[in-house]
Amino acid sequence: MSTIRDVARLANVSVATVSRVLNGSSKVSQKSKDAVLQAQKELGFYLNANARALAQRDSHTIGVVVSQISDPYFGEAVQACDDSIHELGYNLLVGQGYHNAEREKRAIDDLISYQCRGLIVHALALSEKELMAYMDTIPYMVMINRVLPGYESRCINCDNYLGECLAVEELIAHGHTKIAYINSSHTIEDTTERLQGYCDTLEKHGIKYDPSLVFNGSPSLEGGSDAAAQLLAHHQPIKDFTAVACYSDVMAAGLMATLHQNKLRIPEDISITGFDNLFLSTCLIPTLTTVNNPVRQMAEEALHRSLSLYEGKPIEAPHRADVHLVRRDSVTAPKE
Amino acid sequence: MSTIRDVARLANVSVATVSRVLNGSSKVSQKSKDAVLQAQKELGFYLNANARALAQRDSHTIGVVVSQISDPYFGEAVQACDDSIHELGYNLLVGQGYHNAEREKRAIDDLISYQCRGLIVHALALSEKELMAYMDTIPYMVMINRVLPGYESRCINCDNYLGECLAVEELIAHGHTKIAYINSSHTIEDTTERLQGYCDTLEKHGIKYDPSLVFNGSPSLEGGSDAAAQLLAHHQPIKDFTAVACYSDVMAAGLMATLHQNKLRIPEDISITGFDNLFLSTCLIPTLTTVNNPVRQMAEEALHRSLSLYEGKPIEAPHRADVHLVRRDSVTAPKE
């Protein structure tokens, strides 16, 4: 690896000049510029980002931690973040928490030591207390999909409660009264809010909440399948429910696979709703009726807040993203 | 941000001692250790990863560039890489090329300047010439899904030709003779090899290759839908083909969505095969018959080669991962 000094020597200029040319800064004579560029090419030279970060006290880097990058939801979320991040001239660093407190901690710690200029974290396993400690030491840290009391303006999420109400309303509007619910086993705000939306909407229509129709799984495809398997196992033959509302599109996809394996037709036998409106939900057959979760908008909001915080700018009011129902083909009227 | 000096001062030891404690290295008295840890906690101190990388001439970091992290194929690939990377105690840096030469270049350049200790790149837009130039300047760079002549042992891919042969054989074995093909519009090796497998297998069974049954799209869900739309538009009513082999699972998913929109049933009206065996292919309805692409194994292989290369170790023989057919529900005999 050659250094800036090698380039300077070869180009017959000082290191300062090399730095100027390579950073496109201030006035440099065309002659020096050419010499430097030529020398750079000859040596295959790259500025050392670590050294730059150190000297500039700026890593040009934004950290994002999610559960798992291969999960479609987080794939889209990270994508959304990265797009905004690059637009602003920064680079993205991703950490993965794997639904696991230890790993979440490590992911956050790593990003902090990389001196990220912004930090957006999704954590579902760490306790409120631990997260609050982070929020206190890292003033520019922002959370997504989770709200910490006292830190509301640094927590970005969507209206989970309303979203789930809309989904269940849609099922009821089609005539369903026996509605099961597939839930995430991580009980953080979004989970409890969505479940609450489910319960309240049933109640509002005079339908009694039946806990034996609610099953949990990890918020993943596998988790959706698992929960679905439990649901079917506990209700044979299928007559206790005609529809299933799901915590997320991903879990809904898992549910659909399991229903299909069990020769149940969607929506003829069972209607389904998801949550998130991932691209995935348009690929499923039938396409999934779901609640739009504006990840992209939330990513932008989170990024801007984190950046502002880093610069010590005043904090705005809390942000709660709007949701709306997206009607597709997975909901129809119950049979008979 | 406090520095190691602040910690040293507060703990009443030298910076060297702080460094020793925080790196778990060599002999330090329990007393110093306690003092340092206490001071660290008090200050909320984190070692600066950039400074460490500089001092140690080791960033502890591996770079991976893919097309797009939200793409299910790359989601799984990055995941596989990250798992191996963490096992070895490194950290992952991801770059995205977005099917675009300029972006691919930038992603690679960024990772190089971060001083990655290993570099795994998937690039489909950059020319062979440009990539070879990179391979020459970065001796530890390894490519996936692409083979550069003269650099075979630094290029990891799977047996694309055989894989596509297996898929088409499967269709023919079910009685199909009119088989369309949906292809990626990026003509790199995997694309041409799979197409060749398709052609040769047809020919082997005495079926004439018909170019009017082959359509391109970008290797994405949207691309699959687009290509499918073209295919349908050019063959109305549908009587020129009874099956479609696809370049990838992701494109197959796009195709399935389009067929479904057009009221075509799978597999009753049209049989389909994919390529990759993503988790996605088990979620589609019907589940997709496809070719297993051992991404995880390839990721490990790529990582180990890159690391060896970095350490100047000898290069092994070329690696071409095995493939096999995975039978599911998207293929059946043609009608009538």
Place this chain on the structure above:
DNA sequence: TTGAAAGCGCTAACAC
């Protein structure tokens, strides 16, 4: 077991 000090590769005053 500990500390002093010389770098790591770069940027950014500052002086010319």
Place this chain on the structure above:
DNA sequence: GTGTTAGCGCTTTCAA
């Protein structure tokens, strides 16, 4: 316009 040089925060000899 250009060069000199003092750091950035850390690790790692080398001596003590």
